[in-house]
Amino acid sequence: MNKYTKEAFVNLLEDKLTRKRRIHMEDASDKDLYYVIASIVKDELTPKWLDTQEKYKSNETRQVYYLSMEFLIGRLLESNLLNCGLLDVCNEALREIGRDPEEIYKNEHDAGLGNGGLGRLAACFLDSIASLNLPGHGSGIRYRYGLFEQRIIHGNQIELPDYWLKEEYPWETRKTDEAIEVHFGGSVHMHKKSDGTLEFSYHNTDKVMAVPYDVPVVGYQNNVVNTLRLWSAELPQDESDFLSEPSSQYYHHLDHTHSVEQISGFLYPDDSSFEGKELRLKQQYFLVSATIKGIINKFKDEHNLPLTSLQEKVVIQINDTHPSLAVPELMRILMDEEGLNWKQAWNVTTKVIAYTNHTTLSEALEKWPVSMIQNLLPRIFMIINEINERFCQGIWFDHPELRDSIPELAIIADDQVHMAHLAIVGSFSVNGVARLHTEILKTKEMKNFYTLYPRRFNNKTNGITHRRWLLQVNPCLSKAITEAIGPQWVKQPNKLISLLRYSNDRPFLEKIDQVKRENKQVLANLIHKQTGVTVDEESIFDVQIKRLHEYKRQLLNIFHVIYLYNELKENPSLDLTPRTFIFAAKAAPSYHLAKEVIKLIHHVASIVNFDKTVNGKLKVIFLENYNVSLAEKIIPAADISEQISTASKEASGTGNMKMMMNGALTVGTLDGANIEIKDLVGDDNIFIFGLKADEVLNYYKNGGYVAKDIYNTDERVRKILDQLNYGEFGAHEIEFKDIFYNILYHNDPYFVLKDFDPYIESHELIERAYRHKKSWQKMSVTNIAYSGKFSSDRTIKEYASEIWKI
Structure with missing residues (x-):
């Protein structure tokens, strides 16, 4: 039950504007209203903040x-309003005074x-x-x-x-x-x-x-x-x-x-x-x-x-x-x-x-030069050195079977301090x-550490917080869910499983489909505003939003786009369901190959989006400056969730959970949490392809595979790589030579070519499934129903009971 009526909240806004900003409502900017609403929320939560601290202290x-x-x-404004129980009344009050809540909330960086x-x-x-x-x-x-x-x-x-x-x-x-x-x-x-x-x-x-x-x-x-x-x-x-x-x-x-x-x-x-x-x-x-x-x-x-x-x-x-x-x-x-x-x-x-x-990426398992720690943190180095000496001696005397492994287990080795080893040895x-x-x-x-401990x-x-990633970012879907199964799922996300009862309910499926279309229209408007490109909201919105890294394989995705473009150029009347491929990603400033992939996506987009012969069947969109707020707009509109990392490289992924929770279907490798999603929703409600983790690891162990063999035997692959090599998608001929050489002469370290054919097959299955609307809607609802397992509430309960003992 709201603490304020709409009228009371409007009066509170007026009062705060006068006292805090010294202006009247009609003169207030969106930014003024943002700061005033934040002040109201802060007033609301400060006594609770103090009470919480006092409770922990006294107990x-x-x-x-x-x-x-x-x-x-x-x-934080919108989520704090939601968690304080003030979001609905605040939205009503803002609309009452002729303001768009979203425009107000956008003033927060x-x-x-x-x-x-x-x-x-x-x-x-x-x-x-x-x-x-x-x-x-x-x-x-x-x-x-x-x-x-x-x-x-x-x-x-x-x-x-x-x-x-x-x-x-x-x-x-x-x-x-x-x-x-x-x-x-x-x-x-x-x-x-x-x-x-x-x-x-x-x-x-x-x-x-x-x-x-x-x-x-x-x-x-x-x-x-x-x-x-x-x-x-x-x-x-x-x-x-x-x-x-x-x-x-x-x-x-x-x-x-x-x-x-x-x-x-x-x-x-x-x-x-x-x-x-x-x-x-x-x-x-x-x-x-x-x-x-x-x-x-x-x-x-x-x-x-x-x-x-x-x-x-x-x-x-x-x-x-x-x-x-x-x-x-x-x-x-x-x-x-x-x-x-x-x-x-x-x-x-x-x-x-x-x-x-x-x-498990070796470059992400931090190591620091011994001399750097000695100079910057001399006492800390002395302690690390002592921990290392005692640890290595313990292995020598207590685990003689691991003596040969001491150099690879040591915290200090090869003049480097291995931080993951320090964390393992020093934790419970x-x-x-x-x-x-x-x-x-x-x-x-x-x-070997597992053998020791x-x-x-x-x-x-x-897990992800379903309060932000469903309740807040997709209010229409949340409302439809609540009308079907009641509000208990908000505090008990595992209750979402009750949606399975509605997976054959035509009115419910149509309502879910209508929500998706509205979300796609909102995103289409945003895309047009940011890029000037008009996209068809009836097309499949195929989304890959995550950090730009070779192992996440945005390159495999854009290769698929080039393949489809080549198919349409050869046969403009090809019966292809329209696709909108949506990318958003930042590359690390010094990560040259990742920046080259961003450039390739843009060059492909500049050709595909304006080629009249493809008749609007393909659009490629890259939304710049990816952040949480942009994700909140993209995720509710996604039809396909691209989770295509090289198997064994993605520890978990959480974008897969967010899009699943909003009714997108996953196309992915058997990597990270994709496996657990598949186990829950079943093979018929996910599109899995490509090498498995043990196959990838075996290739690494035995020197990889020969990428040139695929180049020489698969005409589709050869054509794509030749297009890169000869400048068809660049401003000049050598534009994407680095990508070309990394694939063929560094032997495709992330198996883009090896997984290309099964990836294309998966997308053929996706297109066939999308044409059967009711079946697609049922698959979507099934994914939402099982997504409660991936609430961070479940994860935190496990940490609390099994690790933290709180």
Whole structure:
């Protein structure tokens, strides 16, 4: 039941505009209304935020801290209104005064705190933790600049600064009184005390202040408000130390001033240089040092317990390897600042820290040069080195069968510190994020670690918050679902399975189909506004939206488009259901081949979209600057969800879950969570193709396959590659030589050609299925019905009961 009537909310808007912005309603801009509504929501949730903190403190509850370098939270106004129970009345009030709610909400800039699936997963998890009334908080960095704003000029990706904080961010609260000092560099002095124990002191370190900015995480209509704490790097206020230093330190001080600004300056600085690598390492240590010191300060303030009991009240979940320095930093604080001995500190650390692995890609399993950690974090390196020595000795004496494997298990090897190894050795839980991914970790990538710690490894298949990705982004579909099965699914997403009863109900199927058509019309309007291209909303909307990476195989998708174009050019009367291929993706600034694929998509689009002989049967759309808000527009309109990564490479995927939940059908490899989707919906409600994970891994083990054999035997493939090689889709002949040579002369490392034929076959099946409207609608409803399994509520319940014990 709404707290406000429509009229009361209008009056509240008027009052706030007058008092906060000093303007009348008729003079208020959309931005004025955005800030005023945010202020109303903040007033609504602040008492609940304080009550939640007080409840955790008085109950002496065990709390979870989710450490992540990314939190891709998107815009918060609409979701906070929804979770506070004010969205409907706010929308009604805005329409009453002649304003479009969507235009108001668009004034919020997407927070530049994340890049892709890792960060969006973290955001979904925080939503579920709060909505399930669990004591858990996020901890990240308050980057001033996000990844980048993407612009496409003549097909080329151009990166512009994403200064998302240039205007006031209404959701954050600065907590200067809880700032924490973080130290870099300097030297470590060791002293032997009278009792024989060692004492360490630090000299000439560079100090950085970590200032917390707290963002509320609002549970769904349950009065719970948890916290996302974002740390900002600032210079210490007291400069007197510097003024007393010799003048030779002046330039060092200037360098340090500049480096402090950089720490929370950019999300993922370019690490192709030494300076870029060092900055990333600084960011990672800055995050874990500030967070862990804050956790320990809070523990000492709230609990009358010794630090040897820290694990009774605290769990730290590290999201991927980026926060792995939490292991040695917690050891350092417990020993050097709190007086515990090594055995006590190690016992606490390995009961507090849990690690989520997100990848099997070797380039994503972080390694840092020994010299870099020694220079930047000398005491931390000493601790890592000691952990490594004890770990390797333990294997030598306790597991003689693994002695030959010590070099590949060691935390320090080949002059590199292996962060995944550090995280595994220093934690009590190691989880993968989909069933296949966890099996690959256990049986292949981390097989020897699994031999050492079989009880430590577990699976937690990823999930998405259905409140944002269905209830918020697709209100018409949500309404149709509620009318059919009741509202219980909003708090119990597994209730969506009741939709199976309606999979043959013609009125319901037609209603779902009507919702999809309306969503496609909305997206078609957006496409026309952004690109000038008119698309047919009756066509199949075939969607691939994700980070641009070779293993995700946007290249296979655009090869399929070229194949269809070639078919239509040879036979313009070909009976082909019209297709609209929709791409959105950012490529890392230094990732040349990924940027070449973006350019290829644009060049193909510039030819296909304006060739009258294909008679509008094919359209290719690339929507620039992919982010959460754009995804919220695309996903409800998708007919086909492209999940075509090279098998074994995608740990889980969550875009597959979002589109499934909105009624799209998946075409995909047996990779990541696609396997679990297939197991639920059955072979008849998904389009699976291509090599399996074990086949891919066997090819890698045995030197791959010969890509040229397919080039020489498949006329379709040869024609596509020759078109690239001879400049048919480029401004000049050598435009896409790099793609051509990577496929044929680097032997197609991601099996694009090997999977080409089965991929084409799958799309033939898709077209045939789409022509049978009722059958397609039934498949769509079946996917929605089973999607409740992929709510992050289910995932978080598993973390809470099996890992965190909260």
